[in-house]
Amino acid sequence: MNAPLSETELQQFQEDGFVVKRQCVSFDSLTPLQKTIEGLCRMQASKLKKFNDVAGKNPGKFDADRLKDFDDLIVGILKRDPEIFVEADKMLPSAPLARSFIVSSPIPDIAEQILNCDKTLQIIQGPSFIANVPEAKDRLYTWHAETCWYPKRRRFVNFWAPAFRDKTPDNGTMRALKKSHQRAWDFSEFYGYDEQSEGDKSYYLQYEIPESELEGFEDVAIEAAPGDLVIFDRNLVHSSSVNQSLSPSYALACRAYDFRTDLTVSANWGERPYGDKPSGRAGIRPLDLDK
Numbered sequence: 001m002n003a004p005l006s007e008t009e010l011q012q013f014q015e016d017g018f019v020v021k022r023q024c025v026s027f028d029s030l031t032p033l034q035k036t037i038e039g040l041c042r043m044q045a046s047k048l049k050k051f052n053d054v055a056g057k058n059p060g061k062f063d064a065d066r067l068k069d070f071d072d073l074i075v076g077i078l079k080r081d082p083e084i085f086v087e088a089d090k091m092l093p094s095a096p097l098a099r100s101f102i103v104s105s106p107i108p109d110i111a112e113q114i115l116n117c118d119k120t121l122q123i124i125q126g127p128s129f130i131a132n133v134p135e136a137k138d139r140l141y142t143w144h145a146e147t148c149w150y151p152k153r154r155r156f157v158n159f160w161a162p163a164f165r166d167k168t169p170d171n172g173t174m175r176a177l178k179k180s181h182q183r184a185w186d187f188s189e190f191y192g193y194d195e196q197s198e199g200d201k202s203y204y205l206q207y208e209i210p211e212s213e214l215e216g217f218e219d220v221a222i223e224a225a226p227g228d229l230v231i232f233d234r235n236l237v238h239s240s241s242v243n244q245s246l247s248p249s250y251a252l253a254c255r256a257y258d259f260r261t262d263l264t265v266s267a268n269w270g271e272r273p274y275g276d277k278p279s280g281r282a283g284i285r286p287l288d289l290d291k
């Protein structure tokens with residue numbers, strides 16, 4: 001295997017907890033992935049009468065000049081019936097062109113280099129498709145680390161790639177706290193994003209590391225373009241940010257696991273002793289004293 005990350009990139013990943021590898025994902029695999037996402041979303045929408053207006057369009061006709069059509073489809077579905085999108089996103093990793101996207105990307109080679117785990121033993125989750133809609137907060141994450149979501153997994157690495165348009169500090173990019181991967185993090189659990197949405201189950205579940213614990217870290221808003229790949233440590237503290245532009249922005253997220261040292265025989269990477277249980281969970285709320 002040729003080492004896909006240079007010495008400098010690897011060192012940056014190890015020291016900062018993340019690195020952006022520029023222009024290493026081919027557009028030849030991003031375009032079919034976009035068609036797949038569009039196709040799955042239209043297929044889902046076609047099952048509901050209320051989506052007659054969007055479902056009829058031919059997904060095969062997509063091209064980059066029609067990004068606006070793609071935006072309208074995704075935003076329309078998310079605003080009117082997010083479950084349609086959520087289920088399409090669950091289908092995505094099993095779609096053949098999404099598998100090709102992973103296989104033709106440098107993700108397995110980078111995972112081999114970082115985890116020292118041969119590709120025959122890697123398990124790759126994703127891609128999942130993250131849409132950040134202007135001004136919407138229901139699909140955003142507050143400060144968290146992936147270790148809190150995958151507590152039974154000891155060795156894995158995260159990948160995040162802008163899809164179909166640039167990610168900028170303005171349009172809802174990922175933020176990362178430099179060098180925050182060097183310690184373990186505790187967290188509080190709640191649904192919502194801010195004070196107004198606290199407890200609202202139509203918002204994401206958060207495993208939030210309170211801001212009061214995060215003082216002193218350098219906060220980096222990732223600036224990246226389609227083709228770039230962000231590689232980040234399982235312990236790195238990161239968050240979404242509100243999209244203040246007029247167009248949605250998109251990202252693809254994947255994780256590569258080495259299951260060899262895990263203390264479980266389960267294939268479910270998301271196995272966790274806590275979660276989203278209806279009872280016995282007193283005090284599920286943000287614990288940030290500033291809020």
Ligand SMILES: O=C(O)CCC(=O)C(=O)O
Pocket residue numbers: 130132140141146158159160173174238239240241251253
């Ligand atoms: O893109 C985002 O909004 C957050 C992404 C994230 O938390 C992740 O990929 O782990």
Ligand SMILES: [Fe+2]
Pocket residue numbers: 141144145146238
């Ligand atoms: Fe995350």
